[in-house]
Amino acid sequence: MKRLNKVALVFLSLFVILGLLITACGSKQQSGGQTASTSKYPEKEITLICPWPPGGSSDIISRAIAQVASKYLNKPMVVVNREGANGMIATTELAKTNPDGYTIALGASGLFVTQPFVQKNLGYKQDDFEFLIGLTNEPILLTINAGSPYNTLEDLIKDAKEKNKVIRYSNSGMGGIPQLCLDYLFQLAGVKSQPVPFKGGAPALTAILGGHVDAAASHPGEAIPHIKAGKLRPLAISSTQRFPALPDVPTMKEKGFDIDMGVKKFVFAPKGLPEEARKVLIDVLQKVASDPEFKKTMEDNNLMLEVMSGKEVVEYFNKQAPIMKKLIESMPQIEAK
Structure with missing residues (x-):
């Protein structure tokens, strides 16, 4: 009888220890998950500026980003069209915006590889921004x-x-x-x-x-x-x-x-983003780029997915700009019909 009691006690002790281990592991995993998902940012809606008018490819891309991003953010992303001067007005304003992570924009490669050589006294420069992700290409x-x-x-x-x-x-x-x-x-x-x-x-x-x-x-x-x-x-x-x-x-x-060459679209922000905001935005935008809903919207509108990191976007600009500069400088002056 004593032997049976001892065996029962041993098994009971093992069950208690096992239960404590499982509880500890679960608590650790839950704590780790909360650290990854309960970031303070964003605490309010994020504005995504589209520097071109409603209805065009940039507007379609912007609205697809905002819609799909809602799956991965705890606050909404809202598209605001701010057209004018082929995107240069919104880009100039973005350069002067508070870099708090709550105002970002869709951009197109021409803003940085052609406009600097066409427009005098441009109100922005490439170094004014952080480039978060490259998304699409509209080739020629x-x-x-x-x-x-x-x-x-x-x-x-x-x-x-x-x-x-x-x-x-x-x-x-x-x-x-x-x-x-x-x-x-x-x-x-x-x-x-x-x-x-x-x-x-x-x-x-x-x-x-x-x-x-x-x-x-x-x-x-x-x-x-x-x-x-x-x-x-x-x-x-x-x-x-x-x-x-x-x-x-x-x-x-x-x-x-x-x-x-092509009109490559990307998401960028004013330079100086808080590290937490930058990490969250890049993570969410990468998820958007690989989301089936976003991919289908691009395919349905004959927009080619060409995902690049922010660093790759800058490298593309730096490679293309000298080529475009030379072409523009030798370009004949012909009035459009």
Whole structure:
């Protein structure tokens, strides 16, 4: 009987010790989880500035970010459109905003790789900001009329060289990334070219659809309906990876031209963010970028995901800016039609 009592006592002691260990581990895990998830930031709503008007690709991206971010934040993210001067007004204001983490903005690469060489007395500089994440790329698509005799980029370049021909290409305006991209491509190819600028992408495409120019520079979303309708033939695209909705169109890099140009969108903030806010924002934005809902919205709007760290965004600017500067300085002065 005594032996049974001793055995029972041993088992009871083991159960008590095991219970205490489980309780301790659970408390530790709960405490660790609270440390990661109960950050003081944010304590109020976060404003995401969209420096362009409602309805465009930047507005679509901004609203998708805010909507998906609500899954990962305990306070809302609210989009405010602050259009003007092609994004420069909002960017100038952001540079002067209190860097408390409650005002961030969507940006586009042109703000830092073309505008500094086009605009005098720019009210901001790259060092005024912290770049949190790169999200999308709207690369440049080279298209020709479907009735053109060329089937490839090589055909177009070969014919221009053999006949000493000047390739006339429509674009959305001088100094814009679409125009500069094709200028650079034709320079690298060693052929003559002449930009034919229009006031926007739609009239530039109208010119190639009507056969009034040899080629056109546009974003994929603008040209895809005409490609699907059999009216335009795409020859090459400026992204480093093929565009998902145009898997058969080669990149310019594949054709031997070291080009990585496009309107790349990113999220940035005034310099001097509190470390806690910076970490939370980067973490949330990374989750947004990998969220299926965000990805689908981008795909549905022909926007190419190209996720980069803040450091990679800055490195891209630093590589592109000297190229753009040289192109802009040698750019002919042609008035848009």
